[in-house]
Amino acid sequence: MKVYGIPNCNTVKKSLDWLKANHIDFEFHDFKKKGITTEKLNEWCNTFGWDTVLNRKGLTWKKLSKEEQAKIDNQDLAIAYLLENTSAIKRPIVENGGKAILIGFDDDKYAQTLA
Template identity: 80%
Template sequence: MVVYGIPNCNTVKKSLDWLKAHQIDFEFHDFKKKGITPEKLNKWCDTFGWEIVLNRKGLTWKKLTKEEQATIDNQEKAITYLVENTSAIKRPIIEKEEVAILISFDESLYSQTLA
């Protein structure tokens, strides 16, 4: 299992703490340091929807002008933006056997899906 995120994100920290508390083995992929491919983002967008993968509540998105935000109006444009601005990816994203199964942190979903 691979957890994708950035280590200083509070939601990622909650997720990692939950996994450790439940003794679930995982590999951590810091997409700030390791980056992320358009192919991986496309898979996630196909699973969750690009509107979900693009974190519109974070500072990276909010730093854009309304005009800049308005230009990101489909999956292709979102992926182009996210490859360059990995902090705007909703996180964490958990993959099991290379299939994305969870996005963000919801303890009840983690319990149902992972425990």
């Protein structure tokens, strides 16, 4: 199991705490430090939808003007933006066997998917 995120994010902290409390082994990938690839972003966008992978609730997105936000209207443009602004990736993203299975944190979804 691999968890992608940034360590100072509260949602990531909740996810990691849940995994530890449920004795689930995982590897953590800090995409602020280790980066992320175009291929990985494409995989996630194909699994969850680019509109879900792009975190529109975060400060990074909100710093953009309405005009700049409006220009990001498809997967290719979203991925280009996310490569430059990794903190705008919705997090955490959990993979099992190299396949993305969860995005964000929801106690019930984690229990259903990982139990």
